[in-house]
Amino acid sequence: MPVVMTLPSVPSASAPDRAPAGHAPVVSLDRVERTFGDQTALAGLSFTVPARSITVLLGPNGAGKTTCTRVVTGALGPDGGTVRVFGLDPATDGPEVRRRIGIVSAKPALYDRLSGLDNLRYAAELYGLGRRDVAARRIGEAAERFGIAGALDQQVGGYSTGMKTRLALARSVLHEPELVLYDEPTSGLDPESSYAVLELIREMTGQGNTVIMCTHLLLEAEGLADQVVMLQDGQSLVQGPPDELVRRYWPDRTVLIDAEDRAALAALAGEPGVHDVRHRDDGPATVVVDDLARIPDLVHALARAGARVTRVEAERHSLEDLYFAVRRDSGENRIGEVVQ
Amino acid sequence: MTATIDPPAPPPKGQGYPQRPAQRETGRIEWGQIATVARTDLKQLIQAKDFWGPMVGLGAIFFCVVPTILLFSLTSIATVDAVEQISQTLEVLPDRAQESIQSSTGGDDATPQGQASYALAVFLFAPVAVVVPLTISTAVGAATIVGERERGTGEFLAHSPAGVREIYLGKLLASLIPGYVTTVVGFGIYSLIVNLIVGPEVGGWFFPTTQWWILMAWVVPPFLALTLSLVLRLSARVKSTAAAQQASGLVSLPLIMVAYSQSTGALFGGARVTWIIGGLAWLLAVLGLRRGMRAVSRARLLGVADEQ
Numbered sequence: 001m002p003v004v005m006t007l008p009s010v011p012s013a014s015a016p017d018r019a020p021a022g023h024a025p026v027v028s029l030d031r032v033e034r035t036f037g038d039q040t041a042l043a044g045l046s047f048t049v050p051a052r053s054i055t056v057l058l059g060p061n062g063a064g065k066t067t068c069t070r071v072v073t074g075a076l077g078p079d080g081g082t083v084r085v086f087g088l089d090p091a092t093d094g095p096e097v098r099r100r101i102g103i104v105s106a107k108p109a110l111y112d113r114l115s116g117l118d119n120l121r122y123a124a125e126l127y128g129l130g131r132r133d134v135a136a137r138r139i140g141e142a143a144e145r146f147g148i149a150g151a152l153d154q155q156v157g158g159y160s161t162g163m164k165t166r167l168a169l170a171r172s173v174l175h176e177p178e179l180v181l182y183d184e185p186t187s188g189l190d191p192e193s194s195y196a197v198l199e200l201i202r203e204m205t206g207q208g209n210t211v212i213m214c215t216h217l218l219l220e221a222e223g224l225a226d227q228v229v230m231l232q233d234g235q236s237l238v239q240g241p242p243d244e245l246v247r248r249y250w251p252d253r254t255v256l257i258d259a260e261d262r263a264a265l266a267a268l269a270g271e272p273g274v275h276d277v278r279h280r281d282d283g284p285a286t287v288v289v290d291d292l293a294r295i296p297d298l299v300h301a302l303a304r305a306g307a308r309v310t311r312v313e314a315e316r317h318s319l320e321d322l323y324f325a326v327r328r329d330s331g332e333n334r335i336g337e338v339v340q
Numbered sequence: 341m342t343a344t345i346d347p348p349a350p351p352p353k354g355q356g357y358p359q360r361p362a363q364r365e366t367g368r369i370e371w372g373q374i375a376t377v378a379r380t381d382l383k384q385l386i387q388a389k390d391f392w393g394p395m396v397g398l399g400a401i402f403f404c405v406v407p408t409i410l411l412f413s414l415t416s417i418a419t420v421d422a423v424e425q426i427s428q429t430l431e432v433l434p435d436r437a438q439e440s441i442q443s444s445t446g447g448d449d450a451t452p453q454g455q456a457s458y459a460l461a462v463f464l465f466a467p468v469a470v471v472v473p474l475t476i477s478t479a480v481g482a483a484t485i486v487g488e489r490e491r492g493t494g495e496f497l498a499h500s501p502a503g504v505r506e507i508y509l510g511k512l513l514a515s516l517i518p519g520y521v522t523t524v525v526g527f528g529i530y531s532l533i534v535n536l537i538v539g540p541e542v543g544g545w546f547f548p549t550t551q552w553w554i555l556m557a558w559v560v561p562p563f564l565a566l567t568l569s570l571v572l573r574l575s576a577r578v579k580s581t582a583a584a585q586q587a588s589g590l591v592s593l594p595l596i597m598v599a600y601s602q603s604t605g606a607l608f609g610g611a612r613v614t615w616i617i618g619g620l621a622w623l624l625a626v627l628g629l630r631r632g633m634r635a636v637s638r639a640r641l642l643g644v645a646d647e648q
Contacts, residue, residue, distance in 0.1 A: 036644055075498040075638040094365070098501040105499075107492035113387040114380070125376040126500045155387075 024087060026051050026179050026210045027072055032081035034067055034234075041067040043234035044081065049179075049227070054201070054211040056221040058323060059231035065214035066106065068231070069181045072212070073098055086178065099127060102172035102180040106187055106214075108164040112157035116148060116167050119156055120174060127175035135174075142170035146200065162193035169200060173209075180204060182213040186220060198224055218320040228319065230326055237326050246317045249325060252276075253292045256313040257302070258284035264307035271301050284311050364634070365503050373502045377510025378517070385480065385518060395476045395522065402468045403526030404533065407461070411537040414457045427452040430459050434608045437463060444549075445542040454541035461534040462549055463608065467600040468530075469523060469555060473564050474596050477519030481568045482588040484511045485575040485636060494641035508576075508636040512568050512629070519564060527556055554614040555603055562621035563599040567592050569628030573635040 025048035034042040042064050049055045057065045070076040071083055074090025074097055083090055090097045110119050120142065124135035143149040146166040156164065165185060172180055182201065186194035198220060205211055205226075215221055221228055222242060229239040238245055252275060259265055265285040269277045276288040287298065292314050302309050385392060414426070430441060437459075445454045488494035497507055527548075535545040548556070571588040578584045602617050 070498075070642065070644075073499045075642060076644070095367075095501045095503065098499060101499070103499045105492070105495040107495065109492045109494075109496040111380070111384060111493055112491070113384045118380070118383060122376065122380045123496075123500070126373060126502045128501065 028084040030082040033079045053226040055227045056225035057214045063231040064234035102177035104168045106183045108168040117152040123171045146170040222319040252288045254315040256284040258311035259307040373506040374510040378513035381514030399522040399526040403530045426456045457538040470599040473519035473523040478592040481515035481571040482584040483581045489643040498638040498641040504636045558618035562625040565625040569632035576635040
């Protein structure tokens, strides 16, 4: 049985910086359940996505990320719980919801026998842009923006993986959606193409789009996410802005400090804001402080005491650290439950 | 932070989760989206020369090569005995058909070649007009939905605003049109061949007859739609194109036989019978389409169907 992590809360804005205050969430999932036969894909998943933010769904294969996007568009109905997108229920207002969403699936889902232009025209027509001026203008703009204008007349079967992803991205924004869903958009791309794709996604939120991206690549999420939702077995383990989650998981700030005369490091214990000093004879001391802004004061204090400082290094926890720590704890809990 | 949530109760031991009913999409059908889906599928079919090449060949064999050889042989046979033997076999045809042959070929003045070739052209090649479109359309339709799933493009359609009914009808049209267009073109060529070869024997151009017009415009389309409604249902349900081709072959073969016999009967029975047979076929086709529309769901386009 999946276990939901409970991290201590910290006084911090819960919504990402880009999200305007007071706006209703674009997407809201409340205790959503979905099964496939005897497999549970979503087991009471809950989270919200603020407007104009990038929410990254993180999790291993089979965690429920793709099912989650399918439930959001209404392509799959939930077995239980509530899904709201733009305040609408995708199960009953599917066409309206889908018209306002752009999506790039894990596979680009392009028609290989058609040209790039025909693929875009097909999407333009299905999304109600028609076949004339508006569609042509949007297709031209999207192709330019994603760098595929020169290849539009070629059959998609001859495109490289990177070009296919760019075409899929162009197709996803043709109808100027308010919400875009990307399911592992950099899958199979080389580092340069991945970087370009992520830059384009970042750009889109700057232009007012709300983005939900599924990935299991932690580095991608680290630089991009306003909010992460870590999924496991169809449940959210933790969710929130990455920095805030790190602060919740590791509320103490730690600094590694070393000096030629290690005995002098003991003086740090009395400094303001220092919670603890852990000495080691064969290495630097680990100093636990309330804020990393204390570091200059600590160095100054050691200098006053006549110590020659040889190392000062703030310990920073990445999203990757958090991910593995949360999953490790979750796994331990599960083992504990099984034993009980 | 997230609250702990109880997961859904597991199914009883030894049983899977129950199948859920498919989500029904209602409301007004958008014909523009049907046309868009159909047009795009046809564009892809045009690009698939490896597919339509053999299909055009099939139409050519049935509508051009075989009739030309048979009718030309019949009208060119010099041995009177052989032709009279063929003419005698016409006596097994229904009275109405025999009257039609007599009146259309000049009565007692008609030559045995004229009567035999007229009967062959008007009555015996009728099933061809049904077999060709059903074969071609079945081959196209079998791959249409399962193909979307196999290529991954079903994901795009499932997330698009297009309704599943529009997708179903668009794909049905895109499967129906190649078969029917091939048949109409083949029928035109067949008419020309018949009039050029048999016409001089019976006093001028005579083809198509009234029954043939009704057959082509009133009987063939519903049989095609009925067959496709079943084939597309199969295409939505099976797991691979190969399975779809096999299953649709099993389904379409009896329907081809029914269509074969009915179209022959329609020609023998006169215009009224043809209208009635066509009307019944339309009725069945509409019922088939209504049921067929329910077979396509977004879950099936995604390939995760666990719906009834």
